Amino acid sequence: MNSFTEENYLKAIYTLTEQSNSVVSTNAIAEKMNTKAASVTDMLKKLSDKKLINYQKYQGGALSSKGKKVALSIIRKHRLWEMFLLEKLDFKWDEVHDVAEQLEHINSDKLIAQIDKFLNYPKFDPHGEPIPDANGKIQQQRSKSMANYKKNDVLLMTGVVDHSTSFLNYIDKSGLALGNEIRIKDVNEFDRSLQITIGKKNTIFISNDVAKNILAIIK
Amino acid sequence: MNSFTEENYLKAIYTLTEQSNSVVSTNAIAEKMNTKAASVTDMLKKLSDKKLINYQKYQGGALSSKGKKVALSIIRKHRLWEMFLLEKLDFKWDEVHDVAEQLEHINSDKLIAQIDKFLNYPKFDPHGEPIPDANGKIQQQRSKSMANYKKNDVLLMTGVVDHSTSFLNYIDKSGLALGNEIRIKDVNEFDRSLQITIGKKNTIFISNDVAKNILAIIK
DNA sequence: AATATATTTTAGACTTGTCTAAATTTATTT
DNA sequence: AAATAAATTTAGACAAGTCTAAAATATATT
Structure with missing residues (x-):
């Protein structure tokens, strides 16, 4: 078993390699973990001994496939x-x-x-981040705001950017919800507002401001 | 804040003082915690410094009111x-x-x-153990098997002894459930079987064997 | 390519919780 | 009440994770 601390380091390394590339510097981890570089070095050695990362002195570290699996299981648990x-x-x-x-x-x-x-097997958390499955498999397509897609795209609504009550109430009332299939019927050239169809039912108009705050992937 | 270890010691001391009396020996704690007496001594000193227990060298320890509050909050969380x-x-x-x-x-x-x-504020766990409230207040009456009560007693069903599927199915079918009010209408002298009324509704017969496996307090 | 700067690692120390072995105190027995 | 046994504490050590300060390596600059 891995300690809480080890798990947190693995998670930090995972999220850092998501953004930048596959190797992560000692300093980057130290900043993320709110700790000092010296402590990170100690931990990198330990994780390397446990074959959870590939680590070369002065060269930073990257998750091994074993380490990646652990990191993904932590992220799965966090998001669920x-x-x-x-x-x-x-x-x-x-x-x-x-x-969490x-x-x-x-x-x-x-x-x-x-x-x-109990949650009926959600595939995305409400920020549009994908939830890895029990085997550590994770949807590769990143959620983007609906304003990024084009006419005739068929989307899966995965999340929202703004989590204020007023915005959540608004999308509720519009009939929009996580997991909906959404088809972009038309994009207004002038103000970038959208005409969209939710599921097989109603067609609604949403402003570009709203579209920017709704996250989706291509279905 | 207290560490997990400190919380576990406090919980152990609480449960030990439940059974025996208010002061607990170093050895008793060591056995409960699956650790050595020397380790317990170290921790007793620490908990004493934090005013969570009253401790005199060679004299064992007892929870302070502050320590008792912490212990009860852990037990509350465990049972919920x-x-x-x-x-x-x-x-x-x-x-x-x-x-848990x-x-x-x-x-x-x-x-x-x-x-x-979410659980609708349960007062007992399914073993008949009381769940402390948010202020650490705990029902003092201990659950006893229904076979211990007498004619005309009005009871609150708090738990079961046997948690096998077959027994749980049986009480389910009989209409018995945690939180039910139960009135003992009659006790058969010969085989100690009971005639009981559940709530205001149906009256049923249960054998002494069944009664022994149902826990209740006087309402 | 040499020097300066930034990054990373090492060395040694500290804390938490644990242990063994020895010393001390308390309890029991005769 | 002295001797023995049992319980408890102390002393010193260890592992995990952290830190500071110094040393080593890598990167950037001229």
């Missing part, structure tokens, strides 16, 4: 717990992160499988 | 999580303990308040 807190326990978006940081380290395959089932 | 796992995530009774041991250390007042609400 966030969904659970939001959907089942009426947490607000800004309250979920700290608690703790819950992500609970070690029970059955627990996370049941939470997944 | 057990209920959650059983009732919402389809865990079996023998699967809940290990996971981890979850009880998650630190979030809102989380536990919402779990409590």
